[in-house]
Amino acid sequence: MDKVEQLIAKLQKGKPKEKADAAKELGKLGDVRAMEPLIATLKDKERIVRDAAAKALDKIDPKWRESEFAKKVVPELIATLKNQDEDECEAAVWAWGEFGDTRAVAPLIDVLGINLNSDFVAPLRVTAAWALGELRDEQAVSALTEAAYDPENPTVALEASKAC
Numbered sequence: 001m002d003k004v005e006q007l008i009a010k011l012q013k014g015k016p017k018e019k020a021d022a023a024k025e026l027g028k029l030g031d032v033r034a035m036e037p038l039i040a041t042l043k044d045k046e047r048i049v050r051d052a053a054a055k056a057l058d059k060i061d062p063k064w065r066e067s068e069f070a071k072k073v074v075p076e077l078i079a080t081l082k083n084q085d086e087d088e089c090e091a092a093v094w095a096w097g098e099f100g101d102t103r104a105v106a107p108l109i110d111v112l113g114i115n116l117n118s119d120f121v122a123p124l125r126v127t128a129a130w131a132l133g134e135l136r137d138e139q140a141v142s143a144l145t146e147a148a149y150d151p152e153n154p155t156v157a158l159e160a161s162k163a164c
Contacts, residue, residue, distance in 0.1 A: 004031045011037055011053075019044065020052040027056025035060060036069050042095040043077065045087040054098050065100050074101045090124050097131030102139075108132050109143045112160070126159045133163025 001009070007029075010022040023041060026034040034056070041053040057064040064070060073095075080092035093111055096104035111128035129147060132140040140163075147160035 004029060004033050008034060008037045011041055016044075016046040016049055019046070019049040023049065023052035023056045027052075027059035030060050032060060035064060035067065039064065039067070039070050039073060042098055043073070043080070043088075043091050045091050047091075047094070050091060050094055050098075065098075070099055071101065074099055074103050078104065078107050086121060086124065090127055093124060093127045093131055097127075097134035100135060102135060102137050105132065105135060105137045105139045108135070109140060112143055112147050112156075122153050122156055125153065125156045129156060129159040129163050133159075 004026065007022040007026050011019050011026065011034075014022060019041065023038060026038060038053045038057050038060070042050050044050050044053070061067075077092040077095050077099075080088055089111075093108065096108055108128045108131050112125055112132065125147075129144060132144055144160045144164045148157050148164060150157040150160070
């Protein structure tokens with residue numbers, strides 16, 4: 001097993017810090033064999049791991065978001081919202097912002113909860129506002145504008161106003 005294969009194994013089965021370190025090292029090595037495992041890691045529950053994977057992907061190939069594998073992952077992320085695990089939902093919402101795929105706009109608007117009766121917790125709604133801002137899609141503007149005036153949650157309102 002060569003160094004890239006060892007790092008991919010650590011990326012898939014290590015502890016959060018080990019996974020993040022492996023992702024960083026894979027980014028430095030720049031080997032395209034790491035692309036799919038790094039993209040899959042964007043669904044990790046730990047933000048430190050997701051951030052490291054996204055940065056590594058940008059180093060290996062700044063156009064990674066356009067890859068066929070990345071495009072296939074978006075429907076999986078949308079399905080994740082049916083899962084009641086808050087960490088998994090936040091990982092999916094965060095990844096949508098990274099992928100830049102507009103198929104995620106409608107589910108992100110649902111998570112943002114423009115009706116203010118959202119079943120989703122505030123941190124998840126904040127992440128959804130950020131992701132919608134990253135997508136820069138016309139459909140999101142009215143939802144973000146409405147959320148920017150959320151009197152119940154100033155943190156959501158702040159992130160939504162920054163995303164507008």
